[in-house]
Amino acid sequence: MAAPFVLVLPDETIAGYYTLSSTSVQLSELPAQIVRKLPRYPLVPATLLGRLAVDRRQQGKGYGRFLLADALYRASRSEVASFAVIVDAKDEGARRFYELESFLPLLDQPTKLFRPMADIRRLFE
Ligand SMILES: CC(C)(COP(=O)(O)OP(=O)(O)OC[C@H]1O[C@@H](n2cnc3c(N)ncnc32)[C@H](O)[C@@H]1OP(=O)(O)O)[C@@H](O)C(=O)NCCC(=O)NCCS
DSSP, rough: EEEEEEOOOOOOOOEEEEEEEEEEEEEGSSSSHHHHHHOSSSEEEEEEEEEEOOOOOOOTSSHHHHHHHHHHOOOOOSSSSSSEEEEEESSHHHHHHHHHHHHHHETTEEEEEEEEEEHHHTTOO
């Protein structure tokens, strides 16, 4: 159950896509300086950015960064409460891609990264 978003080029080929859905994160997975600012619920609501991918023939042209910016913008505009966008980096390359965009690893789960929504909202002010 996820909302898909597809980037279609002017020649009608698909350059890439991503999905957005709701998820939750355990407070114990977050660094102490983030937890301090959150209510003491065992789980906090978040937005899952899933399956971000760019067609191999179209990689390295900025479409990945464009899709990520589009996803962060949509997530930041949602009126549903969410403290962060979470991504699951399927390999080392994907992890580096997200780290370049200021995502931080969840504790004990280095393939899962997050970026706080307050930080994302500031991007689009
Ligand atoms: C990761 C992915 C989405 C990047 O898409 P892209 O269109 O090639 O990326 P962009 O051209 O927008 O590049 C944005 C920045 O990320 C960097 N980057 C992209 N792929 C990278 C990789 N595998 N490792 C390290 N850096 C990477 C680029 O160098 C660029 O940085 P720069 O502007 O400083 O040079 C794409 O490679 C992909 O679809 N990979 C397979 C699926 C995947 O790994 N998805 C991630 C979620 S699991």
